[in-house]
Amino acid sequence: MGFEFFKKKEDVKKGPVREWVDAIVFAVIAATLIRWAFMEAFTIPTPSMENSLLVGDFLFVSKINYGPRTPKTPLQIPLTHAKIWGTDAPSYSDAIQLPQFRFPGFGSVERNDVVVFNYPPEFEHPVDLKTHYIKRCVAISGDTLEVRDSQVYINGEKGENPENMQFGYQIATDQAINERVFKKNGVWDVREVNGGYFVHARPEDAKKFESLDFVKEVVRFKEPESYINHRIFPDATMFPWNADFFGPLVIPAEGMTIKIDSLTLAKYGSTIRDYEGLENVSTADGKLVIDGKELNEYTFQQNYYFMMGDNRHNSEDSRFWGFVPEDHVVGEASFIWLSIDPNESFLGKIRWSRLFNGID
Incomplete structure (x- = not known):
C-alpha cells in the first residue's frame, strides 16, 4: 500500500491577456514609486527662468536631495497630477487627507538651488496637487533679503548672481529686426513695442545690439525706487516696494518667534493664516487670533524660502506672492534630458547642445 505524502501543484499557465495586465500593473506601480521617491520629469512652459532654462526644456527633478514627501492625497489616479490627462476633470478625491511628512534626504534647500515646488497661493487643490513652479532659491529661512537696484x-x-540671469531691455530702432538676429545673439524673449523692441536678455547679450547700425540705443529697464508696485508682497500700503527695490524682509524659520503688531502681521499674517496648518485664524485689526485666543507673539512651525526667476523682469515669484513653505518643496532640478524649440520647424526643433546638461 503506497502513500502519497506530497503532490506537486501544477503551474497554471497565464494567458496573454493576464500577462499583459500583470506587466502593466507592475510598470505602473514601479513608475509611481520612482516618481514619488527618486525622480520625476517636468517641462518648462514659461520663460521665467530664461536664459538658464528655456521654454521647451524637459528636465528630471530629484526627490531624494531634499527627501520625498509622503502623499497627502492618497485617492488619486496613478501617474497624474491634479487633472486627468488632456481634460479638466480632477484626477483625485480629497475625501481623505493624510498628515504629510518628509523622509530624510541628502540635504536641505540651499541658496541658489533651482527648486521645483507647489505654487503656494493655489488654494483650490491640496498641497501635493498644486501646480508645479520652478524658480531659484535666493534666500533661505532666517535670512534677511533685500533687493537694491535689481541686485539681491x-x-x-x-x-x-546666476550666470544666465536676465533683465528687461528697451532696444530703440525704427527698423524690423529679424528673429534670427535675436537668436544669434542669445535672446529668446522678445516683444515688439512702439519705437523698437522690449527684450529679456543677459547684460552681455543686450550689449551686442549696441553695435548694430540700425539700433539707436539699448536701455535697461528698471522700476524707479519711488515707484510703488501694488501687486508686490506683502502689502504695498505699508511697504512701498517694487520688483527692483524690495525689502529688507526676514524669511521665517522654524522656531523663529515674532511679536505681534500691525507691522509684523502685514508681513507675516497671510503666511501664518495660510501655511502653518492652523484653523480658525484671524489677522484683522492688527490682532492675531487663533481658535478664539488672541496671541501677543507667534512661533513659526516650519521653514520658508524666497524664490525668484532668473529672468528677473519676467517672473511671477516670491516678490509678488510671498514665501514658499517647506512642505510645498518638491525637489531639486538635476539635468535636462530633452529640449525642444517650439518656434522651430520639425527638423530643427531639438536643441541638441542642451541635452543632458546639468542645471546650475
Whole structure:
C-alpha cells in the first residue's frame, strides 16, 4: 500500500491577456514609486527662468536631495497630477487627507538651488496637487533679503548672481529686426513695442545690439525706487516696494518667534493664516487670533524660502506672492534630458547642445 505524502501543484499557465495586465500593473506601480521617491520629469512652459532654462526644456527633478514627501492625497489616479490627462476633470478625491511628512534626504534647500515646488497661493487643490513652479532659491529661512537696484542682498552682503540671469531691455530702432538676429545673439524673449523692441536678455547679450547700425540705443529697464508696485508682497500700503527695490524682509524659520503688531502681521499674517496648518485664524485689526485666543507673539512651525526667476523682469515669484513653505518643496532640478524649440520647424526643433546638461 503506497502513500502519497506530497503532490506537486501544477503551474497554471497565464494567458496573454493576464500577462499583459500583470506587466502593466507592475510598470505602473514601479513608475509611481520612482516618481514619488527618486525622480520625476517636468517641462518648462514659461520663460521665467530664461536664459538658464528655456521654454521647451524637459528636465528630471530629484526627490531624494531634499527627501520625498509622503502623499497627502492618497485617492488619486496613478501617474497624474491634479487633472486627468488632456481634460479638466480632477484626477483625485480629497475625501481623505493624510498628515504629510518628509523622509530624510541628502540635504536641505540651499541658496541658489533651482527648486521645483507647489505654487503656494493655489488654494483650490491640496498641497501635493498644486501646480508645479520652478524658480531659484535666493534666500533661505532666517535670512534677511533685500533687493537694491535689481541686485539681491542677503544679510547685508551682495548675493550670488546666476550666470544666465536676465533683465528687461528697451532696444530703440525704427527698423524690423529679424528673429534670427535675436537668436544669434542669445535672446529668446522678445516683444515688439512702439519705437523698437522690449527684450529679456543677459547684460552681455543686450550689449551686442549696441553695435548694430540700425539700433539707436539699448536701455535697461528698471522700476524707479519711488515707484510703488501694488501687486508686490506683502502689502504695498505699508511697504512701498517694487520688483527692483524690495525689502529688507526676514524669511521665517522654524522656531523663529515674532511679536505681534500691525507691522509684523502685514508681513507675516497671510503666511501664518495660510501655511502653518492652523484653523480658525484671524489677522484683522492688527490682532492675531487663533481658535478664539488672541496671541501677543507667534512661533513659526516650519521653514520658508524666497524664490525668484532668473529672468528677473519676467517672473511671477516670491516678490509678488510671498514665501514658499517647506512642505510645498518638491525637489531639486538635476539635468535636462530633452529640449525642444517650439518656434522651430520639425527638423530643427531639438536643441541638441542642451541635452543632458546639468542645471546650475
